[in-house]
Amino acid sequence: MMELINPLLLAVILINFYTLGSARLVACIRVVAIQGALLALLPLLSHGMTFHAMLLAAEAFCFKGVVIPWLLLRAIRRVRIRREMEPIVGFVPTLILGVLTTVGAFLFADLLPLAPEHHDGMFVPTALATMFSGFLLLITRRKAITQILGYLMLENGIFIFAVLLSAAMPVMVEAGILLDLLVGVFVMGIVVNQISREFSTINTERLTALKE
Amino acid sequence: MIWLLSGIVLTSFAGVPGLFCNRESLRGERLACILTLTGAVCGLIAVALVLNSGGETYLDLPWSIPGGTLALRLDPLAAVFMLPLFLVVATGSVYGLRYWPQRENPGNGRKLRLFYGLISGAIMLVLTARNGMLFLMAWEVMALSGFFLITTEENKEEARRAGYIYLIATHTGTLALFALFAMLDHTSGSLIFPGAGTLPAAGSGLMFLLGLFGFGMKAGLMPLHIWLPGAHAAAPSHASALLSGVMIKTGIYGLVRFTSFFAEIPAWWGWTLLLLGAISGILGVALAIAQHDIKRLLAYHSVENIGIIALGFGLALLGRSYEQPALMILGLSGCLLHVVNHGLFKSLLFLSAGSVIHAVGTREIDQLGGVLKRQPWTGALFLGAAVAISGLPPFNGFISEWLIYLGALQPLKHPTSALGLAVLTAPALALIGALALACFVKVFGIVFLGEARSKAAVQAHEAPLSMLVPMALLLVACAWIGLLPTTLVPLLRGAVENWAGIDGGTMLGGSFAPLGWVSLIGWLLLALLAAVGLWLSRISRKVPRAIGTWGCGFxxxxxxxxxxASSFADFLVRLFHFGLWSERHGGKVTGLLPGVTRFSSHTPDTVLDRVLFPIFLGAAWLCRLLRACIHNGVIAFYLLYIALTVIVLLALFIL
Amino acid sequence: MIIRLILHLALLLLFAPMLNGIIIKTKALFGGRIGAPLLQSYYDLARLWRKGFVFSRTTTWVFLAGPVVGLTVPLLASLLIPFGALPAPISFEGDLILFVYLFALSRFFTVASALDTGSSFEGMGAAREVTFSCLAEPTLLFVLLVLARLSDGLSLDTLLGSHLLTAWHSDAGASLGLILVCLFLVLLVENSRIPFDDPNTHLELTMIHEVMVLDHSGPALGMILYGAALKMMVMGALLVRLAFPWQTGWWLSDALMFLAGLAGLAVLIGVVESIMARLRLPRVPQVLVGTMLLSIFALVLVLR
Structure with missing residues (x-):
């Protein structure tokens, strides 16, 4: 079981790169859903078939892999957009930044004072890299949908950390984060619809007009 | 020693007799050429004697200037820099007989030859001087002669501008060198250069930065290259060849010599050079691709090649810091060999480009085309040099880049985590190499191949033999190093020993860097190419060239x-937009049947035109503002200044 | 030594055009056609061999240098690379750099010979070729760096030695997988296959490599096609050895396994060409930069 973890984490990182470099929203949502589903396997692979691990896995699969992507796809169909046309930072620069932060995460993780059993694996660097990719997505994209994807990716990164510490970390925190996110998705969904109705676009830049 | 001294004296004053000759007479230029050739041969004999004896030759004479004796010393490290100098000076002076004849240029021919000789002698003196004072004096003579070479055509606005930028840049660099030598004097107690590995590393950081600035300014490392493109474009071609092939290397020599003084090298020196080298290499060649002026383009390639040299040297410094002799030896020998190589093929490129410019009368690449049919020999020589500078086998550029690559791959064998990043040198070199290839295939293809794009290009004629033979000599030297690299191992071994006190000969040519195998593959490649080429040309000889190129139906x-050239480079220029900031004007087509439209693109220098000029203009504006405040024409104010000055002086007197 | 050399060259010279035949057959089967026979490439070469030359009056001797170098270089480069478990005839420290630079030499002359015709179409193809290879070359270097890190030498023979089998099962397996993908993409770019270039299209504006050889004819064109086939086999050998590092110890079975691996690679290329569309031109650099980033990432994984 353990030797499957590294390829899995590698796939997670590759999905990060794909999302950063792709313009097609539907494909992005799908791969992030796949990322969520893959991550759902992680607690099972690392902790075995305990009750706690299965709970985490089921919860992650439902929300990350199915519910939220489905909501997003539905929102997309509603507002009829297919592509992120004009990101604030271009796709190639974002991708370069993403790889640089990932490499940085790998180098940084070596310096962290971790428990010896966590030192060699890819857990910590992958978690950091996924979180940073989420941040990058949030910072560089205009469309509200991509921003939600960014949040989702951020949460995926946190989830990897959570798996690492799941013996010590209460389910409550994880559930709380998910709840936050779910609320966020609903709010964003409503906002997306409202913006698109008001301005006939879903660029978040228009939100700056709401100040004062 | 007598050979070296006579070499320096002969070349330095080669242009002097010409000053007393008639303006129109040929005697002056012939005399200058003969004197330069004799000087070069004398110098060559001196170098050969030193290499043969395996040691060094030196001269110590007392003189009245403070700071020690008049010390000259010729060792293998200096000899590496000397060899291309002799070849380039000799070939350049023969080439100049027809390229810049006195008869056609009565106004500036004598000046050009005077300073051409003077700068060659000064460079020899720089390379052999062992006294800081003497070094700086020779350095200044070199710098000033360079200025006069650049402004040979002083009636042209462009040359004057390039000359002034050069003068400002080189004196800023010299200022740093003055500070550096003062500090060296303070540390070692005398202006005589200390021996290799004798100075303590403590407190050397500032010295390194000063040296990097002063020598880097001369060498043209990336943020300091501002003077280089304009200067090399403005000078006559054989002078550009000397400036670009040899003079800028004195900066590298200075860095190499200066770092050899220290017993220990801090690791950040090597990293700094690697970083600067990668920046110069990649941005230098990217800027070169965007140029339209062939000599400006070649000048940017000097920046690129200095970057490659700096990469090799950075590896050598890291090898010293982390005590890895393999890394040190491969890096340094790659760096030094590239110094020689660049001297050879860059001069050849400048000379053959000059031959084209001489025949056509324009430096604009987009005006040329089809020159190979009119100048077959010049074209073939240019092609050889282009293959060499792109680092392709079987020419010399490949050998030096290969050594640097091997150095860059060494950290993989000893994975210490800090040194691991140095392997990134290899992909950086690969990128530089691929871009250089793109650039030179562009120049060769647009200038020499296809159809002529202007009337002038149609009327081009082949250069005379006295221009072709010097160029052919340079190409032979390039091929020599590429096909028989093992012949240079003794020289490099001596230089490495000079620098670090380690015998590196066992590594070069041995199993570490099997130069013998590379030369075998080179010969094999040549033989196969010749066989297949001869066969193909034989079976296609009778075919008439009677029809036009297929225009896809048009x-x-x-x-x-x-x-x-612009359209060829456009894709790459757009990819490198982040570092080039090219300006594009026009080119927008609208409507179904668009009217006449224009498109032009222009890539100014990133550092000079985009950063320094705006800053200096701003500073000038501020100063003007200040002057308007102080210098306001009210007499009462002037009296106030005088009173204040008197008060300040009195106060100083009391204190 | 001599026998090994002859076997090496015989494998290369005889089998190389077959790869193209397999690709075409795979594509035909995907399209529901029977397709040309597997040996069609050989027939094409033989046909071109018997034809005469046509030269444009713009061209010079450089025009013929392209095919000459394009044929010679893969021949020479093949001597440096092991064919499966059969070791390379010539192997020395640092020959991987020579391998990369030999192909650069052939690119130089192919592009120069395209520019020699003075046709704007060929200029266009030439510009694209040099641009894309600028992005592919660092990737290739990163891939070789990863391999060099895992072995204890700097020659292609040791890089692709039998230690790869254990490396696949160790921690380095992840980066080996990554560089395998990168290498495949580099192979597609360098050999001008879909999705980067379309070897079959007859729209000059969309082609890269084909448009550069538009004006060649007769035996010269045959040399170019044969050289391209050799190049594909030599670069494929790198990939096949990386993907199947087994060896049996008997030369015949090793050779057969190598050929089977190559055939598998050709089928894979055929499948990719059948199910993918050609990328829009501005997308190609993006994909190549992405590939380079992947290879950098793979290098970081093994250097860590």
């Missing part, structure tokens, strides 16, 4: 419809 192809 009947009325014209030379103007050919791909131009």
């Amino acid at each position: 009947q009325f192809s014209a030379p103007r419809m050919q791909y131009t």
